[in-house]
Amino acid sequence: xxxxxFAIKQIIPLLFSYTFVxxxxxxxxxxxxxxVLWAFLSGVFIYAGAMQIVMVSLIISDVPxxxxxxxxxxINARHIFYGIGFVAKFRKMGWKYPxxxxxxxxxxxxxxxxxxxxENIDEQKADFYIALICHMLxxxxxTMGALIGEILPFDMTGIEFSATAFFVVVCVNQxxxxxxxxxxxxxxxxxxxxxxxLGADYFLLPALSVSLITLTxxxxxIDMQTGGVKYDN
Amino acid sequence: MTIDFGSSAAVLIVVASITGLTRAVPYxxxxxxxxxxxxxxxxxxVLPGSIMIILVIYCLRNIDLAAFPFGMVELLSIGIVIVAQxxxxxxxxxxxxxxxxxxxxxxxxx
Numbered sequence: 001x002x003x004x005x006f007a008i009k010q011i012i013p014l015l016f017s018y019t020f021v022x023x024x025x026x027x028x029x030x031x032x033x034x035x036v037l038w039a040f041l042s043g044v045f046i047y048a049g050a051m052q053i054v055m056v057s058l059i060i061s062d063v064p065x066x067x068x069x070x071x072x073x074x075i076n077a078r079h080i081f082y083g084i085g086f087v088a089k090f091r092k093m094g095w096k097y098p099x100x101x102x103x104x105x106x107x108x109x110x111x112x113x114x115x116x117x118x119e120n121i122d123e124q125k126a127d128f129y130i131a132l133i134c135h136m137l138x139x140x141x142x143t144m145g146a147l148i149g150e151i152l153p154f155d156m157t158g159i160e161f162s163a164t165a166f167f168v169v170v171c172v173n174q175x176x177x178x179x180x181x182x183x184x185x186x187x188x189x190x191x192x193x194x195x196x197x198l199g200a201d202y203f204l205l206p207a208l209s210v211s212l213i214t215l216t217x218x219x220x221x222i223d224m225q226t227g228g229v230k231y232d233n
Numbered sequence: 234m235t236i237d238f239g240s241s242a243a244v245l246i247v248v249a250s251i252t253g254l255t256r257a258v259p260y261x262x263x264x265x266x267x268x269x270x271x272x273x274x275x276x277x278x279v280l281p282g283s284i285m286i287i288l289v290i291y292c293l294r295n296i297d298l299a300a301f302p303f304g305m306v307e308l309l310s311i312g313i314v315i316v317a318q319x320x321x322x323x324x325x326x327x328x329x330x331x332x333x334x335x336x337x338x339x340x341x342x343x
Contacts, residue, residue, distance in 0.1 A: 013324050016332070033236055038245070045249040055248050065247055072251040078291075079252075081284055083259030085277040091264050101260050102253050106288060113281040158336035164292040164307075165314045165331035171285045172318040172327075183282030190283075191290040200294040204287070211283035215276060222279060 006121050007129035011137070014107045017163035018134065019141045020156055021049045026145015028056045036146045043142035047103060047135060051075050052142070074205070081208045082109045089127075096128050103131045107163065110170045180225040186214045302342050310335040 026039045029052075042052050051072060058068050082104055090100040104112075108131055115130075117123050175184060190210040194203035215222070263273050289311075296304040314331035321327070 013328050016328075034241070038241070041245060042249075045245065046252055048252050051248060051252055055244065059241060059244055065243060068244055069247050069251050072248050073255060076252050076255040078284075078288075079255040080258045081280065083256060084263075084273060085281055087259055087263045087273060088269055088277060091260065097264075101264075102256055104256055110285060110288070113285065158339050159332065161307075161310060161335040162328050162332040164289060165310070165328040165335075166324075167285060167289045167292060168311050168314045168331070169318050169324050169327050171289060172315055174282050174285060178279075178282050180279070180282075183279045184286055187283030187286040188290070191287045195290065195294065203294070204291055207287050207290075208284065211287065212276065212280065215279050215283065216272065219272075219275060 002120070003122055003125045004129055006118070007126050007133060010111050010115055010126075010130055011133055013166050013169070014111070014134065014163070015137070016159050017107065017166065018137050020159045021053075021163070022138050022141020023145035024160070025049065025052045025056070026142045026147070028053060028145075029142075030146040032056050032060050034146070036143055039142045039146035040139060043139035044135075047138055048076055048105065049138075077205055078106075078208060079104065081212065082106075086112065093124050093128070096124070100127065100131055103135050105134070107166070108134050110167055114170045114173050180222045182218060182222050182225070183211075183215060186211050186218075190214070306335060306338040306342060309338065 022043065025042070029039050029042065030036075042055070046052050046055070054071065054075060055068075058071070063071075083101070086100075086104065090097055093100055111130060112127065115126075117126065171184070175181065178184070187207070191203065191207040194206045194210070197203070198206065263269055293304070293307055296307055298304050310331045313334050314327045317327040317330050318324070
Protein backbone atom coordinates (compact mmCIF):
# COMPACT_ATOMS: atom_id res chain seq x y z
CA UNK A 1 0.00 0.00 0.00
CA UNK A 2 2.89 2.31 0.86
CA UNK A 3 4.49 1.49 -2.50
CA UNK A 4 1.17 2.06 -4.25
CA UNK A 5 0.82 5.50 -2.66
CA PHE A 6 4.39 6.33 -3.64
CA ALA A 7 3.61 5.34 -7.24
CA ILE A 8 0.47 7.51 -7.33
CA LYS A 9 2.50 10.47 -6.07
CA GLN A 10 4.99 10.10 -8.95
CA ILE A 11 2.14 10.08 -11.45
CA ILE A 12 0.31 13.20 -10.25
CA PRO A 13 2.30 15.58 -12.50
CA LEU A 14 1.15 13.60 -15.55
CA LEU A 15 -2.47 13.39 -14.61
CA PHE A 16 -3.68 16.28 -16.73
CA SER A 17 -1.70 15.52 -19.82
CA TYR A 18 -2.72 11.85 -19.80
CA THR A 19 -6.36 12.55 -19.12
CA PHE A 20 -6.84 15.33 -21.62
CA VAL A 21 -4.79 13.92 -24.48
CA UNK A 22 -6.65 10.63 -23.98
CA UNK A 23 -9.99 12.40 -24.06
CA UNK A 24 -8.92 14.36 -27.16
CA UNK A 25 -8.16 11.08 -28.92
CA UNK A 26 -11.48 9.61 -27.79
CA UNK A 27 -13.38 12.57 -29.22
CA UNK A 28 -11.49 12.34 -32.51
CA UNK A 29 -12.05 8.65 -33.09
CA UNK A 30 -15.68 9.03 -32.07
CA UNK A 31 -16.12 11.83 -34.58
CA UNK A 32 -14.51 9.63 -37.22
CA UNK A 33 -17.44 7.28 -36.68
CA UNK A 34 -15.91 4.62 -34.44
CA UNK A 35 -17.51 3.15 -31.36
CA VAL A 36 -16.16 3.30 -27.81
CA LEU A 37 -14.74 -0.20 -28.23
CA TRP A 38 -12.22 1.08 -30.78
CA ALA A 39 -11.10 3.86 -28.46
CA PHE A 40 -10.69 1.31 -25.68
CA LEU A 41 -8.72 -1.17 -27.82
CA SER A 42 -6.43 1.57 -29.15
CA GLY A 43 -5.69 2.68 -25.60
CA VAL A 44 -4.90 -0.86 -24.47
CA PHE A 45 -2.83 -2.08 -27.41
CA ILE A 46 -1.24 1.02 -28.96
CA TYR A 47 -0.82 3.21 -25.88
CA ALA A 48 0.97 6.06 -27.65
CA GLY A 49 -0.81 9.40 -27.65
CA ALA A 50 0.61 11.16 -30.69
CA MET A 51 0.46 7.97 -32.75
CA GLN A 52 -3.17 7.24 -31.88
CA ILE A 53 -4.20 10.73 -32.95
CA VAL A 54 -2.25 10.38 -36.21
CA MET A 55 -3.85 6.96 -36.72
CA VAL A 56 -7.33 8.48 -36.77
CA SER A 57 -6.42 10.79 -39.63
CA LEU A 58 -4.72 7.89 -41.45
CA ILE A 59 -7.81 5.71 -41.15
CA ILE A 60 -10.07 8.46 -42.42
CA SER A 61 -7.89 9.18 -45.44
CA ASP A 62 -7.51 5.52 -46.47
CA VAL A 63 -3.72 5.45 -46.45
CA PRO A 64 -2.21 2.09 -47.56
CA UNK A 65 -1.22 -0.27 -44.76
CA UNK A 66 2.49 -0.34 -45.64
CA UNK A 67 2.60 3.44 -45.49
CA UNK A 68 0.88 3.37 -42.08
CA UNK A 69 3.44 0.85 -40.86
CA UNK A 70 6.31 3.07 -41.97
CA UNK A 71 4.81 6.20 -40.45
CA UNK A 72 4.24 4.37 -37.19
CA UNK A 73 7.85 3.31 -37.15
CA UNK A 74 9.18 6.81 -37.70
CA ILE A 75 6.82 8.50 -35.27
CA ASN A 76 7.65 6.01 -32.53
CA ALA A 77 11.30 5.26 -33.29
CA ARG A 78 12.29 7.59 -30.45
CA HIS A 79 11.24 4.79 -28.08
CA ILE A 80 14.26 2.78 -29.23
CA PHE A 81 16.43 5.36 -27.51
CA TYR A 82 14.38 5.29 -24.31
CA GLY A 83 14.81 1.56 -23.96
CA ILE A 84 18.62 1.68 -23.89
CA GLY A 85 18.53 3.22 -20.42
CA PHE A 86 16.30 0.58 -18.91
CA VAL A 87 17.58 -2.73 -20.25
CA ALA A 88 19.58 -3.42 -17.10
CA LYS A 89 16.71 -2.49 -14.85
CA PHE A 90 13.71 -4.09 -16.54
CA ARG A 91 15.26 -7.43 -17.47
CA LYS A 92 15.50 -8.29 -13.79
CA MET A 93 11.75 -7.98 -13.35
CA GLY A 94 10.62 -11.50 -14.25
CA TRP A 95 7.08 -11.81 -15.61
CA LYS A 96 6.66 -8.04 -15.46
CA TYR A 97 9.59 -7.55 -17.88
CA PRO A 98 7.65 -7.61 -21.19
CA UNK A 99 4.93 -5.41 -19.74
CA UNK A 100 7.45 -2.80 -18.59
CA UNK A 101 9.07 -2.85 -22.04
CA UNK A 102 5.82 -2.40 -23.96
CA UNK A 103 4.37 0.33 -21.76
CA UNK A 104 7.28 2.78 -21.68
CA UNK A 105 5.85 6.07 -22.98
CA UNK A 106 7.36 9.56 -23.18
CA UNK A 107 5.76 10.33 -19.84
CA UNK A 108 6.61 7.16 -17.90
CA UNK A 109 10.12 7.35 -19.35
CA UNK A 110 10.59 10.80 -17.86
CA UNK A 111 9.15 9.65 -14.53
CA UNK A 112 11.61 6.74 -14.40
CA UNK A 113 14.45 9.11 -15.35
CA UNK A 114 13.81 11.48 -12.47
CA UNK A 115 12.39 9.27 -9.73
CA UNK A 116 14.08 9.07 -6.34
CA UNK A 117 13.17 6.01 -4.32
CA UNK A 118 13.04 6.28 -0.53
CA GLU A 119 14.80 3.44 1.27
CA ASN A 120 11.68 1.64 2.41
CA ILE A 121 10.21 1.33 -1.09
CA ASP A 122 10.45 -1.77 -3.27
CA GLU A 123 11.78 -0.26 -6.52
CA GLN A 124 10.53 -2.96 -8.88
CA LYS A 125 7.08 -2.94 -7.36
CA ALA A 126 6.91 0.86 -7.55
CA ASP A 127 8.00 0.83 -11.22
CA PHE A 128 5.38 -1.77 -12.05
CA TYR A 129 2.61 0.17 -10.30
CA ILE A 130 3.62 3.34 -12.14
CA ALA A 131 3.52 1.55 -15.51
CA LEU A 132 0.22 -0.15 -14.72
CA ILE A 133 -1.63 2.87 -13.28
CA CYS A 134 -0.51 5.11 -16.16
CA HIS A 135 -1.71 2.54 -18.67
CA MET A 136 -5.08 2.20 -16.92
CA LEU A 137 -5.42 5.96 -16.72
CA UNK A 138 -4.73 6.22 -20.44
CA UNK A 139 -7.25 3.53 -21.38
CA UNK A 140 -9.84 5.17 -19.15
CA UNK A 141 -9.24 8.60 -20.70
CA UNK A 142 -9.48 7.30 -24.28
CA THR A 143 -12.71 5.49 -23.47
CA MET A 144 -14.16 8.47 -21.60
CA GLY A 145 -13.33 10.73 -24.52
CA ALA A 146 -15.29 8.57 -26.92
CA LEU A 147 -18.18 8.34 -24.47
CA ILE A 148 -18.67 11.81 -23.07
CA GLY A 149 -16.03 13.98 -24.71
CA GLU A 150 -18.49 16.12 -26.55
CA ILE A 151 -20.31 17.24 -23.44
CA LEU A 152 -17.17 18.34 -21.59
CA PRO A 153 -18.24 21.55 -19.83
CA PHE A 154 -14.96 23.48 -20.00
CA ASP A 155 -12.77 24.62 -22.80
CA MET A 156 -9.53 22.90 -21.86
CA THR A 157 -7.52 24.00 -24.88
CA GLY A 158 -3.88 24.28 -23.91
CA ILE A 159 -3.97 21.76 -21.04
CA GLU A 160 -1.72 19.50 -23.11
CA PHE A 161 1.06 21.97 -22.36
CA SER A 162 1.30 20.31 -18.94
CA ALA A 163 3.22 17.45 -20.58
CA THR A 164 5.79 19.89 -22.01
CA ALA A 165 6.01 21.59 -18.61
CA PHE A 166 6.66 18.23 -16.98
CA PHE A 167 9.48 17.42 -19.41
CA VAL A 168 11.00 20.84 -18.69
CA VAL A 169 10.91 20.11 -14.96
CA VAL A 170 12.75 16.83 -15.54
CA CYS A 171 15.37 18.72 -17.58
CA VAL A 172 15.88 21.22 -14.76
CA ASN A 173 16.26 18.42 -12.23
CA GLN A 174 18.74 16.58 -14.44
CA UNK A 175 20.75 19.75 -14.90
CA UNK A 176 21.28 19.91 -11.11
CA UNK A 177 21.71 16.18 -10.74
CA UNK A 178 24.16 15.37 -13.53
CA UNK A 179 27.77 16.32 -12.94
CA UNK A 180 28.48 16.63 -16.64
CA UNK A 181 26.34 18.98 -18.69
CA UNK A 182 27.68 17.62 -21.97
CA UNK A 183 24.67 15.29 -22.50
CA UNK A 184 22.16 18.12 -22.08
CA UNK A 185 24.10 20.54 -24.27
CA UNK A 186 24.58 17.86 -26.93
CA UNK A 187 20.86 17.13 -27.01
CA UNK A 188 19.93 20.78 -27.20
CA UNK A 189 22.46 21.64 -29.90
CA UNK A 190 21.65 18.66 -32.12
CA UNK A 191 17.89 19.19 -31.78
CA UNK A 192 18.10 22.89 -32.68
CA UNK A 193 20.64 22.21 -35.43
CA UNK A 194 18.58 19.55 -37.16
CA UNK A 195 15.38 21.51 -36.61
CA UNK A 196 16.85 24.41 -38.57
CA UNK A 197 18.34 22.08 -41.16
CA LEU A 198 15.49 19.60 -41.69
CA GLY A 199 12.40 21.23 -40.22
CA ALA A 200 9.80 20.19 -37.67
CA ASP A 201 8.87 16.84 -39.22
CA TYR A 202 12.29 15.26 -39.67
CA PHE A 203 14.64 16.54 -36.98
CA LEU A 204 13.89 14.06 -34.21
CA LEU A 205 15.67 10.88 -35.30
CA PRO A 206 18.84 12.58 -36.61
CA ALA A 207 19.01 14.59 -33.37
CA LEU A 208 18.69 11.46 -31.23
CA SER A 209 21.19 9.52 -33.34
CA VAL A 210 23.80 12.28 -33.40
CA SER A 211 23.47 12.70 -29.61
CA LEU A 212 24.06 8.99 -29.16
CA ILE A 213 27.13 9.06 -31.40
CA THR A 214 28.52 12.23 -29.79
CA LEU A 215 28.12 10.84 -26.28
CA THR A 216 29.82 7.61 -27.35
CA UNK A 217 32.76 9.53 -28.79
CA UNK A 218 33.01 11.79 -25.73
CA UNK A 219 32.87 8.93 -23.23
CA UNK A 220 36.37 9.56 -21.88
CA UNK A 221 35.73 13.23 -21.29
CA ILE A 222 32.36 12.73 -19.63
CA ASP A 223 33.86 9.98 -17.46
CA MET A 224 36.57 12.45 -16.39
CA GLN A 225 34.02 15.11 -15.45
CA THR A 226 31.90 12.75 -13.44
CA GLY A 227 34.94 11.26 -11.77
CA GLY A 228 34.35 7.86 -13.38
CA VAL A 229 30.65 7.19 -13.05
CA LYS A 230 29.40 3.85 -11.96
CA TYR A 231 26.97 2.55 -14.55
CA ASP A 232 24.70 0.40 -12.54
CA ASN A 233 21.40 2.18 -12.55
CA MET B 234 -18.69 7.47 -43.13
CA THR B 235 -19.09 3.72 -43.24
CA ILE B 236 -16.55 1.75 -41.30
CA ASP B 237 -14.92 -1.30 -42.79
CA PHE B 238 -14.31 -3.50 -39.78
CA GLY B 239 -11.59 -5.63 -41.38
CA SER B 240 -9.41 -2.81 -42.64
CA SER B 241 -9.83 -0.80 -39.43
CA ALA B 242 -8.79 -3.82 -37.38
CA ALA B 243 -5.80 -4.29 -39.69
CA VAL B 244 -4.71 -0.67 -39.13
CA LEU B 245 -5.05 -1.06 -35.37
CA ILE B 246 -3.03 -4.29 -35.36
CA VAL B 247 -0.29 -2.81 -37.56
CA VAL B 248 0.03 0.40 -35.50
CA ALA B 249 0.03 -1.55 -32.23
CA SER B 250 2.63 -4.09 -33.45
CA ILE B 251 5.04 -1.54 -34.88
CA THR B 252 4.73 0.66 -31.78
CA GLY B 253 5.47 -2.39 -29.63
CA LEU B 254 8.40 -3.27 -31.86
CA THR B 255 10.03 0.15 -31.46
CA ARG B 256 9.72 -0.23 -27.71
CA ALA B 257 11.17 -3.74 -27.77
CA VAL B 258 14.22 -3.17 -30.03
CA PRO B 259 16.84 -2.40 -27.33
CA TYR B 260 15.67 -5.38 -25.28
CA UNK B 261 15.74 -7.70 -28.29
CA UNK B 262 19.33 -6.60 -28.85
CA UNK B 263 20.62 -6.52 -25.27
CA UNK B 264 17.89 -7.98 -23.11
CA UNK B 265 19.15 -11.55 -22.82
CA UNK B 266 20.92 -13.13 -19.91
CA UNK B 267 24.33 -12.11 -21.24
CA UNK B 268 26.51 -9.49 -19.61
CA UNK B 269 25.42 -6.04 -20.81
CA UNK B 270 28.11 -4.28 -22.89
CA UNK B 271 29.74 -1.45 -20.88
CA UNK B 272 28.85 1.07 -23.54
CA UNK B 273 25.12 0.29 -23.11
CA UNK B 274 25.45 0.85 -19.36
CA UNK B 275 27.23 4.11 -20.03
CA UNK B 276 24.69 5.32 -22.62
CA UNK B 277 21.87 4.33 -20.32
CA UNK B 278 23.28 6.71 -17.73
CA VAL B 279 24.09 9.71 -19.93
CA LEU B 280 21.55 9.47 -22.76
CA PRO B 281 18.52 10.62 -20.70
CA GLY B 282 20.29 13.96 -20.28
CA SER B 283 20.19 14.45 -24.04
CA ILE B 284 16.83 12.82 -24.70
CA MET B 285 14.78 14.89 -22.26
CA ILE B 286 15.86 18.18 -23.82
CA ILE B 287 15.22 16.83 -27.32
CA LEU B 288 11.78 15.75 -26.11
CA VAL B 289 11.01 19.30 -24.97
CA ILE B 290 11.97 20.66 -28.38
CA TYR B 291 9.93 17.88 -29.99
CA CYS B 292 6.90 19.12 -28.02
CA LEU B 293 7.50 22.65 -29.34
CA ARG B 294 8.19 21.66 -32.95
CA ASN B 295 4.96 23.03 -34.37
CA ILE B 296 5.42 26.60 -33.16
CA ASP B 297 5.26 29.04 -36.05
CA LEU B 298 8.30 31.25 -35.56
CA ALA B 299 7.48 33.34 -38.62
CA ALA B 300 4.09 34.58 -37.43
CA PHE B 301 2.82 36.45 -34.39
CA PRO B 302 3.37 35.72 -31.49
CA PHE B 303 6.56 33.96 -32.69
CA GLY B 304 6.51 31.25 -30.03
CA MET B 305 6.65 33.79 -27.23
CA VAL B 306 3.74 32.16 -25.40
CA GLU B 307 5.60 28.85 -25.21
CA LEU B 308 8.92 30.46 -24.31
CA LEU B 309 7.40 32.57 -21.56
CA SER B 310 5.52 29.59 -20.10
CA ILE B 311 8.66 27.46 -20.16
CA GLY B 312 10.56 30.33 -18.53
CA ILE B 313 8.05 30.32 -15.69
CA VAL B 314 8.39 26.53 -15.30
CA ILE B 315 12.19 26.81 -15.09
CA VAL B 316 12.17 29.71 -12.62
CA ALA B 317 9.55 28.01 -10.44
CA GLN B 318 11.43 24.70 -10.46
CA UNK B 319 14.82 26.27 -9.70
CA UNK B 320 13.48 28.39 -6.84
CA UNK B 321 10.74 26.22 -5.31
CA UNK B 322 11.70 22.69 -6.45
CA UNK B 323 8.04 21.67 -6.39
CA UNK B 324 7.21 19.70 -9.54
CA UNK B 325 3.47 20.06 -9.28
CA UNK B 326 3.62 23.81 -8.65
CA UNK B 327 5.98 24.35 -11.62
CA UNK B 328 3.72 22.42 -13.98
CA UNK B 329 0.62 24.15 -12.68
CA UNK B 330 2.09 27.66 -13.05
CA UNK B 331 3.50 26.97 -16.51
CA UNK B 332 0.30 25.40 -17.83
CA UNK B 333 -1.92 28.09 -16.32
CA UNK B 334 0.29 30.76 -17.88
CA UNK B 335 0.08 29.00 -21.25
CA UNK B 336 -3.70 28.56 -21.13
CA UNK B 337 -4.25 32.19 -20.14
CA UNK B 338 -1.85 33.55 -22.75
CA UNK B 339 -3.30 31.61 -25.69
CA UNK B 340 -6.69 33.03 -24.78
CA UNK B 341 -5.47 36.63 -24.44
CA UNK B 342 -2.97 36.79 -27.27
CA UNK B 343 -5.10 35.24 -30.00
